[in-house]
Amino acid sequence: CGVDATASHRELLRSSKPSLYTNVDCTALVAAVVSRQVSVVRLLLQSGGPTDIKVSLGAWSWDTTTGEEFRVGAGLAEPYAISWCAVEYFEDSGAILRMLLQHLPLETPHYGRTLLHHAVLCGSTGAVKVLLSCGANVECPVKTMKTEFRPIHMATRLGLSATLQSLIDSGCDLNSKTDSGDTALMICAKYKHEECLRVLTGAGADFGLVNISGQSASSIAGSNQWSRGFQQAVLDAIKVGRIPKSSNVSVLSPLMIVAETGDVEALKAVIGSGQFNLDHQNENGFSAVMVAALKGHVEAFRLLVYAGADVKLLNKSGETAITLSELNQNRDLFEKVMLELALEKGNRNAGGFYALHCAARYGDLDAVTLLTRRGYDVNVPDGDGYTPL
Template sequence: MKTLIKVLLFNQAGARTDTKVSLGAWSWDLTTGEEFRVGAGLAEPYSITWCAVEYFEETGSILNMLLQHVSPNIPHFGRTLIHHAILCANLKAIEILLNRGADPEFPIQGTGSRLIHLSARRGYYTVLNHLVNAGCNIDSKTEGGETALMICARYKHVDCLKLLARSGADFGLVNMANQCVQSIAGLVRWTLGLRQAILDVVRTGTVLYSSDTSIFSTLMFVTRINDVESLEKIVDQTGVVDLNEQDENGYSAAMVAVINGHVDAFQLLVFAGADVNLENKYGETAISLSKASVNCGDFEKVILEYALTKSTPNSSNITFYTLHRAASKGDYDTVEALTNGENDVNAPDSDGYTPLMLAARGGHGKICKLLISKGAICDIENARHETALMLARENGVGNDAERVLLDHMARGLVLGGGRVKKHCKGGKGCPHTKQLVMVEGNGLLRWGKSSRRNVVCKWAEVGPSASFRWNRRKKADRDEAGLFRVVTTRNKEVHFVCEGGVEMAELWVRGIQLVTREAIFGK
């Protein structure tokens, strides 16, 4: 039969080319554009040139001969010769038609489908590859707004989809029903198939193109499914992928990894340079989200490891977070490691707490002492007017953190000095305002230049002595708040009154005793 048709074609080639015969095996619905294989000789009559395409002989000489007399772009029932060549999966005929001027973007009447859409729908990989190499518009749309990529997903043609993906087809487009490639795959229950196809392409080092990352992002896609192998390929694409891209709600890949508990993906992103301090529309960061994760400890380890091994603009922010967390948890070694650089130990976290405040609240006296030695300031207040000392006392008075803070504050007070009232003659005279200060090293307590006003303390105590009370028994200020006394090594008793009441008097006494001990025994 096929040989007979070829002979007929050869005989007709030089004669009338508008002769129509019923030899075809394909028919189609002009309304929907759907094709039907009806069997040889049962299709609508068409010209002999169409027969030369459907019953193509190996050399192509007959088709070439016919195309000398007829244009390849004359439509027949809304299609042209090249559409028929694709329908018949005849690659050689397609090549001849393209060389003879066939329009690769000629739309099928009623559907708007082009060659690439027809090839994708039929799943003709070889034909599709030929069209892509020929420069066909791979993102052209049908009247329904579907691209060849969407059509491959709808008909589950995995090899064709991979080909288009590798060739740069746009995953960020939607059709007239606002469906993208992923949503179409979900409708036809091919989600897992699409996922595997995408991963196969990404693992070759290809970053899938998307004109709208809110619809599809290769980075977000592989992060959500925690495919570390694919993610490694993506982060290696320096200058191609923005690791800090954010979706319509402001979520970054690092945030997505945290929310889904993907520690390995998070680690890869952080070490590749992802910014964990980016905020989404709700003011959340990858760091703040990690605090609520069931894998909080694992995320903290990643952040700590990065902070200790990297030195980048991003690492300073991570160090800032890690220092606060380590101080809060009582991790001395980490705090020590993170304060050896140029980090600001007085920087507050998002809640206004400095590392010292957090260490004090946790009762970690050793860490408080370390932070103070690195320049931490004790009297910083947060928005709730809390200080490190106030937070330390939440664990009860007399704990280790409170002791460290009070020692530091007291020592600073007496060495810096302050204005006090000094009583004369054991309380019989009128008090005079003096500048009271201690000298570090020798432990001298001074309130003037003469030797009589430079004394070495034996001990100090809040409140007056019995003799002082008696001498001022008729005075209203005999029990004045802020009163404290010092006994010198010569057993001379001196009374002072400071501003700030009993608490400040206790601090003076504490500082005097502390500096005196240091002078005798060393720090």
């Protein structure tokens, strides 16, 4: 019929996401991409029309010096290739983007970024999956005069947990660092993205790393008033069998986190994993059982002592788990735990705890009888000089 498929005409282009309602001069191919018309795009590409065209339909711009991004509104960004248009106006099946990538290069940069970076920025998990399946470099960095970061850092910063999972599934480095040494976990803590933190924890990201300022994900969460959300995300991961990894328990110990929160279910999982030394002491000399005693977590304390945690250890202030438990209003509950332990397991070497004295104080005749039969001396004084009598 003689229609020129490459001709440019004034068209009314409309889109709900991103929002677009404007008249522009464009080719039929551009209009079909924006309108997400798969069959029309296929027909136009088969006709052999040019694909090396630039369009000004983007909603995002960015500073090539700082890497900072700006949402300028659809149609106001710098002109880009039509494949970039297919990313921003992504059609759910991905067919349009795949067809265009058969005619256009995958990794050609646009102001220092690739199609994958743009798909992440646009929040299009579908486009990310298509690009990765077509061979996009999951580790390709954005480099500017002041910054350097990768797709995983972008997805985490923007709180895109589904996109983050797609990048992880494609084998990205979970512990890669930005120019400032931040990992994706640290970025989660900075921006308080709990779901992304769960995804990274489950995937095995390292909690034991620090950035060039010496900050860890945990310390960043603390300085950002997000300790509770951070802890909850870690606990949630533990409860579904994903024990957090830490190459340096002095930076972060999952055992210490669960002891501090007193979450019994999570503590059972951590102890049961067999991955952690129950008697590890932090920089202040506190062990997990000391933390549980200090916080008043009786059931967590019970789990730890029955698992073999040493209550005789001293922190840097000379305190033990027993002396710390005595500071609590529910000190009698801690005493009962230790008494039960002595009765069940015959534990006679719990520094600072005197089982026979405790049984006598409670008037527990059966316990006194059992302990004396086991050889407990009724004349031995406790720390205050009192004997059981």
